[in-house]
Amino acid sequence: MRFQLTDDQHALRAGVRQLLERRFGHEALRAAVDAPGRLDRGLWRALGEAGFFALRLPEARGGVGLGLPEAVLVFEEAGRALLPGPLVATHLAAGSVPGAATGETVVAAVDGELVEWLDGADAVLGDTSGAVPLRSLDPLTPLHRVPVAGVTDPVGSLLTAAEQLGTAGRVCELAAQHARTREQFGRPVGAFQAVQHLCADLLVRAEIARVAVYAAAVTADPADIAAARLLADEAAVRGARDCLQVHGGMGFTWEADVHLHLKRAWVRAQRGDGDTQSEELLAARLAG
Amino acid sequence: MDLSYTPEEEEFRARLREWLAKVLPTLPDRPAPEDWPGRRAYDLGWQRMLHDAGYADVHWDASPTTRLIFLEETEEAGAPYVGANFVGLLHAGPTIAAEGTAEQRARWLPPILRGEEVWCQGFSEPGAGSDLAALRTRARREGDDYVVSGSKIWTSHAEVADWCELLVRTDPDAPRRRGISWLAMPMDAEGITVRPLRTLAGSAEFAEVFLDEVRVPVANRVGAEHDGWRVTMVTLSFERGTAFVGEVLACRRVLGQLACAARENGRWDDPVLRRRLGRLEAEFRALWRLTQWNVSAAEVSGGGVPGVGGSLFKLRYSHARQDLYDAAADVLGPDRLDLDRPWVLDRLSSLSYTIAAGTSQIQRTIVAERMLGLPRGR
Numbered sequence: 001m002r003f004q005l006t007d008d009q010h011a012l013r014a015g016v017r018q019l020l021e022r023r024f025g026h027e028a029l030r031a032a033v034d035a036p037g038r039l040d041r042g043l044w045r046a047l048g049e050a051g052f053f054a055l056r057l058p059e060a061r062g063g064v065g066l067g068l069p070e071a072v073l074v075f076e077e078a079g080r081a082l083l084p085g086p087l088v089a090t091h092l093a094a095g096s097v098p099g100a101a102t103g104e105t106v107v108a109a110v111d112g113e114l115v116e117w118l119d120g121a122d123a124v125l126g127d128t129s130g131a132v133p134l135r136s137l138d139p140l141t142p143l144h145r146v147p148v149a150g151v152t153d154p155v156g157s158l159l160t161a162a163e164q165l166g167t168a169g170r171v172c173e174l175a176a177q178h179a180r181t182r183e184q185f186g187r188p189v190g191a192f193q194a195v196q197h198l199c200a201d202l203l204v205r206a207e208i209a210r211v212a213v214y215a216a217a218v219t220a221d222p223a224d225i226a227a228a229r230l231l232a233d234e235a236a237v238r239g240a241r242d243c244l245q246v247h248g249g250m251g252f253t254w255e256a257d258v259h260l261h262l263k264r265a266w267v268r269a270q271r272g273d274g275d276t277q278s279e280e281l282l283a284a285r286l287a288g
Numbered sequence: 289m290d291l292s293y294t295p296e297e298e299e300f301r302a303r304l305r306e307w308l309a310k311v312l313p314t315l316p317d318r319p320a321p322e323d324w325p326g327r328r329a330y331d332l333g334w335q336r337m338l339h340d341a342g343y344a345d346v347h348w349d350a351s352p353t354t355r356l357i358f359l360e361e362t363e364e365a366g367a368p369y370v371g372a373n374f375v376g377l378l379h380a381g382p383t384i385a386a387e388g389t390a391e392q393r394a395r396w397l398p399p400i401l402r403g404e405e406v407w408c409q410g411f412s413e414p415g416a417g418s419d420l421a422a423l424r425t426r427a428r429r430e431g432d433d434y435v436v437s438g439s440k441i442w443t444s445h446a447e448v449a450d451w452c453e454l455l456v457r458t459d460p461d462a463p464r465r466r467g468i469s470w471l472a473m474p475m476d477a478e479g480i481t482v483r484p485l486r487t488l489a490g491s492a493e494f495a496e497v498f499l500d501e502v503r504v505p506v507a508n509r510v511g512a513e514h515d516g517w518r519v520t521m522v523t524l525s526f527e528r529g530t531a532f533v534g535e536v537l538a539c540r541r542v543l544g545q546l547a548c549a550a551r552e553n554g555r556w557d558d559p560v561l562r563r564r565l566g567r568l569e570a571e572f573r574a575l576w577r578l579t580q581w582n583v584s585a586a587e588v589s590g591g592g593v594p595g596v597g598g599s600l601f602k603l604r605y606s607h608a609r610q611d612l613y614d615a616a617a618d619v620l621g622p623d624r625l626d627l628d629r630p631w632v633l634d635r636l637s638s639l640s641y642t643i644a645a646g647t648s649q650i651q652r653t654i655v656a657e658r659m660l661g662l663p664r665g666r
């Protein structure tokens with residue numbers, strides 16, 4: 001048992017992080033916030049070229065031929081970077097919807113009672129009749145509500161958990177960074193125990209989510225995936241809130257990125273059926 | 289990332305499983321909690337059986353993965369808990385193995401493994417719990433002995449222990465952390481008085497230990513004189529890092545039993561309770577994954593002393609354990625107040641988990657300062 005990243009997996013993660021820093025750094029993120037509802041097609045194709053969507057397609061079918069653990073690492077990076085777009089839906093459609101694998105086609109899908117990026121996508125999977133637009137709380141994720149709930153793919157749920165894990169790790173870093181540098185009462189606020197303990201809990205939640213997500217990627221067991229989803233949702237949502245608290249008034253401004261992390265974490269937590277589905281699945285396993 | 293085991297590891301598992309199936313039915317019931325001599329004999333007897341079958345050193349010498357398999361299989365089979373052997377096997381022994389001389393290892397380790405000697409931990413004092421460096425028990429050097437006076441408190445298993453990992457102040461004038469030494473004190477030495485303390489669960493799980501001019505040979509000091517703080521950090525990292533690992537599996541078993549009990553008494557129909565148990569299942573699954581992750585990390589880095597990651601695990605686990613037994617109370621309904629019902633006593637005991645072996649507040653500070661690099665408080 002070597003439940004640790006392999007050298008290849010470390011390299012993959014570093015490569016994706018670099019690509020995203022280059023193509024979707026802080027300025028690109030803020031530009032996207034200022035132009036809501038528009039997907040950067042160039043970036044989408046670059047993701048396609050890097051194998052983001054075709055990652056799990058067999059090589060014989062033009063894919064990269066990697067597995068769920070690698071996909072989870074890549075989606076974790078996407079989560080960290082707040083990369084917008086129907087990433088999970090397009091990744092899942094690679095191999096069935098033409099052009100999805102290469103990033104030529106943007107694919108959205110009904111997931112629970114919501115559809116992300118309905119207007120921005122080239123293809124939409126699921127029943128979208130009667131879709132009504134919402135004024136989305138996340139400036140980077142346009143949303144429609146649909147009357148007939150769609151089914152959630154367990155792999156999609158796991159990839160969502162991976163994105164949440166990315167957020168959880170990132171907000172923990174942001175909180176610690178701020179706590180180390182922001183001074184009040186003549187010392188960094190991170191020297192105050194109340195702040196230290198908020199930050200410690202951020203890390204604890206992120207790390208327990210990390211092992212749950214990675215293990216689910218290895219086993220692909222539905223109960224492991226449900227567990228990963230619960231812990232990752234908690235780590236991202238709770239973590240972003242606590243990160244905002246550590247940032248004080250600065251955290252409540254539009255200029256700080258913290259609110260973007262929190263809003264995206266809320267959007268992802270709503271995918272599928274939220275917590276209920278996962279908790280019921282695990283409970284059924286217990287009594288089974 | 290890989291969660292599968294090698295053929296050798298699977299072979300170890302199969303052999304152990306077969307052995308457990310053979311010996312467990314022959315074991316008598318564990319004596320009642322109040323019966324200390326009985327419990328001591330029982331716990332040592334189990335360790336002796338493990339030793340004779342070749343499994344005794346699994347906590348120290350086997351590969352981390354082998355140890356994990358050992359914990360999985362013994363828990364799955366319902367084998368006895370380490371009990372009175374907790375300190376010796378899980379932190380005093382590993383500390384001596386890591387920091388002791390060859391003679392010290394030869395003197396103290398085999399009897400722990402053979403199930404002949406019980407250890408206790410004399411760290412805390414009335415005025416030194418979280419602030420362990422405030423300890424005041426004095427040891428003055430007289431020839432080949434230290435002469436020790438002072439008192440210790442909350443010393444688990446003190447009544448039945450043969451040895452105590454004892455922290456004493458050997459240099460009262462040095463800065464707090466500099467003048468401490470780590471001694472192995474024989475519990476039958478002259479001048480030791482053990483007075484049992486009742487816990488909130490009603491049992492005498494721990495004790496006060498009074499030390500009046502107790503002579504401990506200088507040869508019993510592990511590590512250099514006045515360098516006991518460093519040795520103590522090694523002990524604490526074993527205590528927080530690996531000592532609770534097996535319990536996670538026990539909690540998962542309890543959770544399964546709770547689900548069955550809820551089915552039987554109709555509480556399962558309450559979706560709020562059901563979902564709560566489902567969430568706990570997620571929690572304990574993940575805690576087990578964290579264990580596997582840490583074990584693999586130790587294996588990759590060559591094992592040794594566990595790092596501060598143990599604080600992270602201990603912090604999360606101790607709260608999860610309390611949540612588990614709070615959920616048990618909801619399954620029990622009004623029976624939650626009946627000490628004769630299963631889980632009621634466990635719920636009371638679980639309250640100690642966020643205090644003993646370093647409180648949650650202390651663990652959070654460690655995580656913040658040592659893992660996140662935040663500036664030190666105070």
Ligand SMILES: Cc1cc2nc3c(=O)[nH]c(=O)nc-3n(C[C@H](O)[C@H](O)[C@H](O)COP(=O)(O)OP(=O)(O)OC[C@H]3O[C@@H](n4cnc5c(N)ncnc54)[C@H](O)[C@@H]3O)c2cc1C
Pocket residue numbers: 193408409410411412413414416417418419441442443444445494640643644645646647648649650653
């Ligand atoms: C069941 C049980 C078994 C035990 N067994 C042993 C044993 O075998 N051997 C042994 O040596 N000891 C043992 N202990 C003692 C245990 O290690 C101490 O109780 C523990 O370290 C806490 O110290 P304290 O009780 O003095 O609490 P205190 O240190 O007085 O703490 C009181 C409260 O203040 C908080 N606090 C203290 N300092 C800080 C700080 N710097 N920042 C934030 N909060 C702080 C604590 O978190 C706690 O909430 C045992 C305890 C229990 C409950």
